[in-house]
Amino acid sequence: MLKLAFTFFNSNGGGKRAEIIKKSGLFYAFGENNYWHPNKIPADLSVVSIGSNVTVCADVDFVTHDLAFLLFNQSSYFDTSKNRAKYYFDKIVVDDDVMIGAHSVIMYGVHIKSNSIIAAGSVVTKDVESGTIVGGNPARIIGETAKLFEKRMKLQEDRDFGNNDVKAINRYFWSDKK
Numbered sequence: 001m002l003k004l005a006f007t008f009f010n011s012n013g014g015g016k017r018a019e020i021i022k023k024s025g026l027f028y029a030f031g032e033n034n035y036w037h038p039n040k041i042p043a044d045l046s047v048v049s050i051g052s053n054v055t056v057c058a059d060v061d062f063v064t065h066d067l068a069f070l071l072f073n074q075s076s077y078f079d080t081s082k083n084r085a086k087y088y089f090d091k092i093v094v095d096d097d098v099m100i101g102a103h104s105v106i107m108y109g110v111h112i113k114s115n116s117i118i119a120a121g122s123v124v125t126k127d128v129e130s131g132t133i134v135g136g137n138p139a140r141i142i143g144e145t146a147k148l149f150e151k152r153m154k155l156q157e158d159r160d161f162g163n164n165d166v167k168a169i170n171r172y173f174w175s176d177k178k
Contacts, residue, residue, distance in 0.1 A: 014035040014036050014037040014055075014056075015034075015035055017036040017037070018030075018034035018035055018036040021034075021036055021041070022034070026041070026045040026046075027045050027046075027048050027049065027050060028045070028046050028047060028048060028049045028091070029049040029050065029051075030049075030050045031050060031051045031052030031053070031054065031096065032052040032053075033052055033053050034050060034052065034053070034054045034055070034056070035054070035055040035056065036056050037055075037056060037057050037058045037060075037102075038056060038057075038058060038059055038060050038061075039059075040061075042061075042062035042063075042064050042092070043064055043065065044064035044065060044089055047064050047089060047090065047091040047092065047108075048062055048064060048091070048092050048094075049091065049092070049093045049094065050094045051094055051095045051096035051097070051098065051114070052096045052097075053096055053097045053098075054094055054096070054097070054098045054099075054100075055098070055099040055100065056100045057099070057100060057101050057102040057103075057104075057120070058102040058103070059102055059103045060100050060101075060102065060103070060104050060105075060106065061104070061105045061106070062092055062106045063105060063106065063107050063108055064089050064090070064091075064092060064108050065087065065088060065089035065090075065108060066088055066089075066108070067087075068085070068088060069084075069085040069086055069087050069088060072085035073085050088108075089108060090108035090109040091108070091109070092106055092107075092108060092109075092110055092111075093110070093111040093112070094106075094112045095111075095112060095113050095114040095116075095130075096114050097114050097115045097116075098112050098114065098115070098116050098117070098118070099116075099117045099118070100112075100118040101117070101118050101119050101120030101121065101122065101135075102120045102121070103120055103121045104118050104119075104120065104121060104122045104123070104124065105122070105123045105124065106118070106124045107123070107124060107125045110124050110125070110126065110127060110128070111127045111128070112124065112127070112128040113127070113128060113129055113130040114130045114131075115130050115131045115145050116128045116129070116130060116131065116132055116133070116134070116145065117132075117133040117134075117143075117145055117148070118133075118134055118135070118139065119133060119134065119135030119136070119139075119142065120135075121135075121137075122134060122135045122136060122137065122139040123136075123137040123138055123139060124138075124139045125138045125139065126138070126139075129141075131144055131145050131146060132144060132145065133145060133148060159172060
């Protein structure tokens with residue numbers, strides 16, 4: 001557990017964090033070849049299942065419960081004299097081959113199916129179908145992953161530089177000649 005905590009405050013990267021999370025066995029399931037960028041983990045790990053080849057970007061929240069029961073039990077508006085409201089939680093399932101964009105919120109009871117993308121800043125309150133891109137609050141379908149793949153492959157044809165080639169990147173983006 002100490003190793004897991006240290007990794008979340010270390011800059012070893014999301015791949016290393018994902019390896020340590022997998023070895024910890026704290027999640028219900030946590031697949032292979034994942035990338036976990038958040039510096040936090042869900043509150044109720046036993047109800048979160050993460051498939052393989054899943055990328056979770058910075059500051060993603062997995063909300064596994066709410067605290068409405070406190071309101072119900074403490075307010076005079078609701079009659080809980082015969083039956084007190086209980087803590088409510090539900091599972092979150094993320095299938096294989098999913099990318100969850102930065103600052104997204106995944107709510108309890110959601111199933112994100114394979115080959116899906118959650119756009120940055122989305123609030124996912126319902127299941128996400130395979131092969132779709134969802135975005136917004138609440139998240140809704142905004143595209144298809146297959147079409148995004150085609151678009152990105154076409155765009156990169158004239159980008160003959162690597163991620164670390166700063167001079168070539170600057171020439172490409174900041175030169176008047178494109």
